[in-house]
Amino acid sequence: MEKQNYAIRSYCSIRDRSIRVNGNNFFDADPSAPLGDFLKSAYRKLGVDYPKFHKMDGLCKAIFIAAELITRESGPYEQHMALLFANRSSSYLSDNRHANDVFMPGNPVASPSTFVYTLPNIAMGEISIRHQLQSENVFFIFDSYLPEFLVPYANATLDSQRFERSALCGWTEVTEETCDLLLYRIGASGHLTHSIAQLKRLYNKEDE
Amino acid sequence: MSELTQELKAKIIVQLNLEDLTIADLDDHTPLFGDGLGLDSIDALELIVMLDKSYGIKLSDPKEGRKVFETIQTMADFIEANRT
Amino acid sequence: MSTSAPIAITGMGAISAIGEDVPSNYRSLRISRHGIGPIRHLDTPHRGRLLVGEINMSNEELVEQLGIPAGEAYTRSTLLALLAAAEATMGIDLNDGSRTGLISATTVGGMDATERYYEDYLNSETHRHYIPTHPCGYSTEQMARHLGVTDFVTTISTACSSAANAIMLGARMIKAGLLDRVIVGGTDCLSRFTINGFNSLMIYTDGHCRPFDEHRNGLNLGEAAAYLVLERAELVTRQTKTPLAYLSGYGHANDAFHQTASSEDGEGAYLAMKHALEVAELDAGAISYVNAHGTATPNNDLAEGQALLRVFGAPESIPSFSSTKAFTGHTLAAAGAIEAVFSILALQHQEVFANLNFSQPITALGIVPQTTLLPMQINHVLSNSFGFGGNCSSLLFSTAHD
Numbered sequence: 001m002e003k004q005n006y007a008i009r010s011y012c013s014i015r016d017r018s019i020r021v022n023g024n025n026f027f028d029a030d031p032s033a034p035l036g037d038f039l040k041s042a043y044r045k046l047g048v049d050y051p052k053f054h055k056m057d058g059l060c061k062a063i064f065i066a067a068e069l070i071t072r073e074s075g076p077y078e079q080h081m082a083l084l085f086a087n088r089s090s091s092y093l094s095d096n097r098h099a100n101d102v103f104m105p106g107n108p109v110a111s112p113s114t115f116v117y118t119l120p121n122i123a124m125g126e127i128s129i130r131h132q133l134q135s136e137n138v139f140f141i142f143d144s145y146l147p148e149f150l151v152p153y154a155n156a157t158l159d160s161q162r163f164e165r166s167a168l169c170g171w172t173e174v175t176e177e178t179c180d181l182l183l184y185r186i187g188a189s190g191h192l193t194h195s196i197a198q199l200k201r202l203y204n205k206e207d208e
Numbered sequence: 209m210s211e212l213t214q215e216l217k218a219k220i221i222v223q224l225n226l227e228d229l230t231i232a233d234l235d236d237h238t239p240l241f242g243d244g245l246g247l248d249s250i251d252a253l254e255l256i257v258m259l260d261k262s263y264g265i266k267l268s269d270p271k272e273g274r275k276v277f278e279t280i281q282t283m284a285d286f287i288e289a290n291r292t
Numbered sequence: 293m294s295t296s297a298p299i300a301i302t303g304m305g306a307i308s309a310i311g312e313d314v315p316s317n318y319r320s321l322r323i324s325r326h327g328i329g330p331i332r333h334l335d336t337p338h339r340g341r342l343l344v345g346e347i348n349m350s351n352e353e354l355v356e357q358l359g360i361p362a363g364e365a366y367t368r369s370t371l372l373a374l375l376a377a378a379e380a381t382m383g384i385d386l387n388d389g390s391r392t393g394l395i396s397a398t399t400v401g402g403m404d405a406t407e408r409y410y411e412d413y414l415n416s417e418t419h420r421h422y423i424p425t426h427p428c429g430y431s432t433e434q435m436a437r438h439l440g441v442t443d444f445v446t447t448i449s450t451a452c453s454s455a456a457n458a459i460m461l462g463a464r465m466i467k468a469g470l471l472d473r474v475i476v477g478g479t480d481c482l483s484r485f486t487i488n489g490f491n492s493l494m495i496y497t498d499g500h501c502r503p504f505d506e507h508r509n510g511l512n513l514g515e516a517a518a519y520l521v522l523e524r525a526e527l528v529t530r531q532t533k534t535p536l537a538y539l540s541g542y543g544h545a546n547d548a549f550h551q552t553a554s555s556e557d558g559e560g561a562y563l564a565m566k567h568a569l570e571v572a573e574l575d576a577g578a579i580s581y582v583n584a585h586g587t588a589t590p591n592n593d594l595a596e597g598q599a600l601l602r603v604f605g606a607p608e609s610i611p612s613f614s615s616t617k618a619f620t621g622h623t624l625a626a627a628g629a630i631e632a633v634f635s636i637l638a639l640q641h642q643e644v645f646a647n648l649n650f651s652q653p654i655t656a657l658g659i660v661p662q663t664t665l666l667p668m669q670i671n672h673v674l675s676n677s678f679g680f681g682g683n684c685s686s687l688l689f690s691t692a693h694d
Contacts, residue, residue, distance in 0.1 A: 040227070054227040055250075083546075090428065090449060102488040103407060108337075109261055110492035112253035113225075116551050116680065118489065119399065121450040125681030128546040134563055136544040137683065138457065141429050141447055156468045249553055253493060270494045 006158055006165065007190030010074035011202060012066040014042075014181040021069045023207040035177050039065065050130065057094045057117040059087075059174040060126045066183040067127050067168065074185055076131075081166040081185075082157050083124045083137035086150060087173040090141055091120045096176075123172070145171040145182070147199040154186060154194070164188070171203070212284045220280075223258050224251050236281045241274075252277060263291045298572075298690060299463045300528040300535035303475075303521030305379025306633045307372050308620045309345030309514055313379050317630075318637050321645045322665060326619045328500055328512050334482045335408075342496055345514025345621025346482060347372065365422045367402040368481035370431040372517035372626075374438055377475060380519040386440055390472035390527065393444035394436050395462050396519075397454030397478030397625040401428035404483040431479070444471060449625065451679030452585070453544075454478050455518070456628030456687055460542040462522050472527055477519030477629035486624070487513060493552065501588035501622075503615035504597065504661045506652040508588040514621020518629035520636075534692055537636045540672070541574065541688030543567025552680050553591050558599030560684035561585075565603045565674060568686040572672070576604050579611050579688075580670040581644045583635045584661075585678045586615020587622050596676065597657040612662040614647035628677035632687060635673040639691045643667050 012021045017029040017038050027045050029038045039061045043053055046068055053064060063085070071077055094117035102108040116122060124137040136157070142149070150169060158165040170183035182203050186194045192202075201207060217234045220226065224247065238244040241252070252273050259265045259276075265287065267273055276286045304314055309327025311317035320327065331339040333350055354371035355362070358378075366374075373396060386392050402425035409419040424430055429447045436445040444465070448458045455478030462474035480486075490496065490513060497510035520539075528535055545567065547560025554561065569576060585596055593615075604610045616634050623630055638644060647661035675687045 051226065051228055051246075054225040098489060099407075099485060102484060103410065108488060109257060110488045111257060112492040112494075113250050115489035115492050116250055118485075119449065119451045119680055121679065121681040121683050122551050123681075125546065125548075125551050125683065128548040128682055129550065132548050134545050134548050134559065137450075137546055138448070138461070139450060141427075141449065152470075156464065160464075248550065250493075250551065256494070257492065 006155060006186050006188065006194040008192040008194050008198065009185045009187050009190035010070045011182065011184035012069045013202070014062055014066055014179050019065065019069070021073055026069060035179055055113060056126060059091060059093055059120070059172065060117065060123045062174050062179050062181050063123045063172050063183065064126060064130065066170070066181055067131065070168070070183060070185050071131065077133060077168070078164055078166045079133060080135045080161065080163055081133055081168055082135050082161070083127060083133070084150065084154050084157065084167055084169040085120070085124060085172050086140040086142050086146065087120065087171060088141065088143060089173060089175055091118050091122070092175060094118045145203055147196045151194065151196045151199065158186070212287065213280050216280055216283055219258060219262065223254055234280060237279050239279060240277055259287070263287050265290045297467070297525060298538035298540035299466055300523045300525045301520050301537045301539060301636060302523050302528060302533060302535050303380040303382065303384050304519065304536060304633050304636060305376040306516070306518040306630055307347060307376050308516035308623065308630050309347055310619050312349070314633060317633065318641070321616070321619065321634065321637065322643070324646045324648060324665060326648055328618070328621055334484070336484050336487055338487055338491065342487070343500060343512050344482060345512060345623065347515055365405070365425050366434065367405045367425045367431065369398055369400050369402070369404065369479045369517070370425070370434050372481060372515065373431060373435055373479035376477065376479070376517040377435055377439060377519045380521050381439060381475060384521055391443045392441050393462065393465060393471045393474040394432060394439065394441040395446055395448060395458040395474060395476045396432040396435055397448045397458040397629070398428050398431055398480055399449055399451060399454060399625045400480045400483050400486060401431055402426040403485045404481050407484050439475065441475065450683045451681060452622070452624055452627055453677040453679035453683045453685040454625035454628065455632070456675070456677035456685035457544065459520060459539065459628065459632060459687060460544060460685060463539050463542060466522060466524050473521065473523045475519055475521050477517070478625040479517035480624040480626045481515045482513060495589055497588065500649050501618050502649040503584070503586035503588040503618055503647055504593050504654060504659070505650050506654050508590060508593060511587045511589055511617065512621040514623040516620055516623035516626040516630045518626055518633045520629065520632060537639045537692050538690045539687065540690040541568040541572025542686065543571065544685045547682035547684055549682060554595035554678065556595065556598065557602070558595035560682050561596050561599035561676065561678055562602045564684040564686040565599065565676065568674060568688040572688045572690070574672060574688070578672050579674050580668065581638055581673045582611055582613035583631050583638070583673060583675040584613050584615045585676040586617055586647070588615070588617065592678065594654060594656065596678070597654055597659055600659065601657065607659045610659055612644045612666060612668070614645055614662045616645055618648035628685065628687070631675050631677065632689070635675045635689045638673055639670055639689060642670055644670070
């Protein structure tokens with residue numbers, strides 16, 4: 001098996017109502033702003049025309065924005081770029097909304113558009129549709145961000161790819177009012193090494 | 209009739225998360241699916257839920273929906289004819 | 293390490309609406325006896341309307357069969373999983389020093405308990421010990437404790453392709469040298485959360501589902517649990533065991549079309565099947581049986597049928613294929629695993645299982661599934677599982693016999 005070092009080509013973090021790309025500020029809001037409003041404003045700042053954004057739940061919206069920023073920085077995504085995501089709460093936002101709808105005593109009415117999002121991999125589906133990716137994707141559930149697992153797993157995935165090595169990886173933990181997101185694109189070349197130590201640095205905001 | 213079409217436009221914008229649109233943007237005769245507003249199959253299902261919740265009309269066959277949801281006007285006509 | 297080295301399957305276990313272990317599942321498949329019927333155990337307003345593939349055992353009966361002390365909190369998905377995993381690992385020494393992992397798939401997790409006890413939690417202490425059972429991962433951790441697996445434990449939740457992805461991940465971890473042995477599969481029980489959700493998608497048929505039929509109009513839900521034990525092939529040879537079968541290929545691709553509908557030409561399905569063939573280093577002509585995803589929705593069967601035509605070339609070149617969802621219902625996160633078991637049974641017994649409730653081919657495709665039990669030589673089987681979010685997976689199983 002080929003052992004190669006991979007690099008981080010570009011990364012985006014969304015945390016505490018602040019969006020940064022490659023360590024540089026993209027958008028800030030007051031920390032007390034509701035998460036929904038913050039993501040909507042960020043979408044408007046992106047200047048993208050994608051009305052389906054508004055139908056997505058918070059998890060998908062946050063990932064959409066980060067994926068959009070990364071491709072702007074580092075070029076179009078390869079069709080076979082693997083998606084390797086992880087979080088702690090899965091699709092909790094939508095799960096909760098759906099549960100409230102159907103467990104309502106008397107008249108439980110499910111909303112199909114809410115139900116659709118009660119799976120974490122729908123977020124990967126949304127990114128695939130937006131960027132026309134026909135690649136493999138996986139969504140792990142961990143207690144907390146775990147580069148110790150994701151780095152070797154991503155490396156093994158890239159090792160097994162036949163064309164240009166490429167993956168979009170991230171920790172995407174989104175709840176009602178908090179967003180703890182770090183998304184990064186890896187490939188054969190880039191300005192940061194794809195390593196556990198490096199990702200811990202980025203996650204702990206040591207690049208600022 | 210126009211009160212109902214106004215009401216429908218407002219409801220649709222909320223129900224289908226059409227945030228970039230206002231009531232003024234929605235024409236009574238624009239096709240909702242296909243080339244017009246570009247709604248999809250999940251939107252169609254949401255409209256079926258809305259028909260039930262807001263107007264007491266149950267559509268059991270999603271294919272029936274295709275005719276009913278052609279435009280705001282066809283929806284309003286259908287509701288007027290069938291509401292409970 | 294050669295990418296074509298197959299993975300040995302040394303154990304399997306299953307519980308579904310057509311049987312409480314692998315032999316009884318096989319007996320039902322053989323005589324085309326399905327398990328679809330009215331809802332008996334789950335308390336839901338849809339009782340009396342929907343037909344499902346429900347396992348005819350109450351939670352109390354499952355607890356008794358497992359010998360679990362009363363008063364401990366186990367959700368139905370976990371109970372089903374424990375039974376299937378116990379069958380799969382029977383006779384295998386998990387403490388022989390090999391690095392052993394557990395990868396389980398579920399979408400329901402502990403939701404069945406949560407929906408029963410949620411309101412109660414605030415008012416009384418009686419059921420609060422169920423609170424931790426809610427998340428998907430908890431079920432897997434309970435399984436790991438029961439089985440004594442500590443080297444690697446994780447959960448995959450990607451809708452209807454979950455178990456196939458769990459199997460794929462297990463195989464890759466063995467090939468990457470990270471594990472020697474891994475228990476892989478999935479479990480999902482019926483729940484109000486899921487039944488109501490699917491109902492809002494108007495995706496059910498009122499009667500029995502009719503996979504690949506021109507007049508199909510929706511699916512039946514089901515519940516099941518199934519697990520395989522995968523091992524490095526050299527380990528197996530060293531122990532002079534004969535595996536049940538081999539996992540020689542797997543593929544995964546995103547359809548990139550819509551959150552819940554498949555693209556018209558079945559692109560994701562096509563790519564997944566092609567990739568599975570590539571990993572196995574086989575031509576399409578080597579496949580004798582395709583156990584299809586075949587949910588009997590108008591959309592899936594058309595897209596999957598298109599994908600089959602694209603992989604195999606022409607209607608007459610498509611090997612015998614069937615969807616066994618008319619037996620078990622669509623068991624969601626367990627589907628990929630229960631159908632893996634059925635694919636292995638097909639290899640062991642050299643039989644293709646029937647696609648029930650079929651009378652007219654889909655006009656746009658002109659392809660006909662196998663509608664009766666068919667004894668034939670089978671060396672390689674493809675098993676498809678496609679999930680919401682365009683998540684398409686395909687597994688390729690091969691015979692262990694010469």
